[in-house]
Amino acid sequence: MGLVAAPDLPFLLTESRATPMHVGGLQVFELPEGAGPTWLREQFEAMLAHDDIAPLFRQRPYRSVRTGGQWAWREDDELDIEYHVRHSALPEPGRVRELLALGSRLHGSLLDRQRPLWEFHLIEGLEGNRFAAYTKVHHAMVDGVSALRLLERWLSTDPTAVVPPAWAARPKRDRPAGEGGASPLDLLLGTAKGAVDIVGVAPTMLRSARRALEEELAAFPFKAPPTMLNVHITGARRIAAQTWSLARVKAVAKASDATLNDIVLAMCAGALRSYLIEQGELPEESLTAMVPVSLRTDDSAGGNAVGAVLTSLATDTAEPSWRLARIRESMSIAKGTLSGLSPVQVLALSASNMFATPLVSMLGGGEGMRPPFNIIISNVPGPRSPLYLNGARLQGIYPVSIPYHGQALNITLTSYVDNLEIGLTGCRRRVPHLQRLLAHLESSLVELEVAVGLSSGTSKRNGPPADA
Structure with a gap:
């Protein structure tokens, strides 16, 4: 998959137990009208059933003699989706306070570098007929803007739509005519211009x-x-x-x-x-x-x-x-x-x-x-615009x-x-x-x-x- 890009590398190099370098987010949803007691469990099981994982969520960092000791990405051919996607429940009384206590604990733990650097937690038991999701992804993989784009691609503006999970592979976008890859000359000229800049x-x-x-x-x-x-x-x-x-x-x-x-x-x-x-x-x-x-x-x-x-x-x-x-x-x-x-x-x-x-x-x-x-x-x-997860409205x-x-x-x-x-x-x-x-x-x-x-x-x- 290639070497870790220069703008992404510092987040791997400076990480330690005291300084986990992942970004995260808590999303709060309202349960759909008429949702039964097993609705969230069914959503969790449907998420696990998606085994076609997008390349971004299959990559993990490594370095070796072959990479000259530099950090690089490679595909994890033993990805365990049940490790990355988890189902949790809040203790009573299920207030926002309990949700943030759980989020604080989850956010303080390091991501395992022997696996792709992300986790997704589906959390039930939030008061007010709600549930939550906590997601964390290493900053070497995404920044704030790209993280929100992933959220928008995952959810739908249509409350009746059935959406695949955020990590599911999407169809590749066709390139417009004439939008081919850069030629060696283009790359050389681009490098020279960058140096002058x-x-x-x-x-x-x-x-x-x-x-x-x-x-x-x-x-x-x-x-x-x-x-x-x-x-x-x-x-x-x-x-x-x-x-x-x-x-x-x-x-x-x-x-x-x-x-x-x-x-x-x-x-x-x-x-x-x-x-x-x-x-x-x-x-x-x-x-x-x-x-x-x-x-x-x-x-x-x-x-x-x-x-x-x-x-x-x-x-x-x-x-x-x-x-x-x-x-x-x-x-x-x-x-x-x-x-x-x-x-x-x-x-x-x-x-x-x-x-x-x-x-x-x-x-x-x-x-x-x-x-x-x-x-x-x-x-x-x-x-x-308001977003929905299979009929559940994203509240915050x-x-x-x-x-x-x-x-x-x-x-x-x-x-x-x-x-x-x-x-x-x-x-x-x-x-x-x-x-x-x-x-x-x-x-x-x-x-x-x-x-x-x-x-x-x-x-x-x-x-x-x-x-x-």
Whole structure:
């Protein structure tokens, strides 16, 4: 199957027992009307019956003398589908709290490198006539965008459709006429152009570094202050999740002439500020966030195609409207550095923003030192239409991501129809009372609504915070 691609390789190289490098997701479904007590068991058995597995889900990593000691993919010809696909049940009373407790335990365990790097858990016993699914896939196989594409390909917008499982092989798409493979000359020219593109990144990097020194809101690696979140972590995880109305967030964006992502960053900045004050750990300098940027240009659902920009979160500012204004300006500076660059140049510049992250992680987190950035905040657009699993409506999608040494907390968001779904993933030991961040996110959004004249300060929480 070939060598592991360069963008995917760091997730294998930096993995350890304390830093599992898989991404995950909790999906909550409503049982179809009239579903009997054996309906979910029947779905599980039907999933196991699919033995035609897509290549992405058959590959496993290996290295040998033949690969020159490098990591490569090869097909697992002894794939045991019953190992990868599992049926679980929640203990009573089957609340979201119990679901997230189970998800936290599952997310903290390593995937077996002697097998394809994925698991799927079908979970029954969730209150409210619901069930859930927990999926985890190694980050060397997928990024956030490709993971959501796999979800969309698995489920259907038709509630009457019968769908195969996510790992089932799909018919190959026919190539349009004239869309053949690249010729050797094309590959040679592409390589040469890529080399020229990368050389052209150097002036941009120098300009960014100079601007970071001159302007407070221009972010650059190692400009961030050390915090309680930038420490050595353990392998145990705690996850928390909450749903917000997308209309609320969009209304604030419209009223403040900001983007949706600006408001999301401002929500997170306000919540982090309140949380760190609560812990007595707020630094005088502003936190810096790394914000992933999708570079995917096709409809593929595998591998990694992600860039990154750095932005100030203005956590040293108490007033929410001024904090939002500073975040907008910092993001404008970050986006400006990418303007006019080719995809290869964007990737190279992104690598410069993230270059020290694997090293800091392998060195144990760099406690007390200035980290490359303080936190990753990822916003991945999700499905816009309701999705169904054989008649069961998908109610919510909660992303679960990767903390690692030097980054004890990850915030990942996705949208689904009319909702904004926020998932928090933290080291169980290093990020105490993780669920309180959910309350702070709500308070931060209310503050922004008040600041732009949309609210008098009354909370509009969609539901109680949930954590495990």
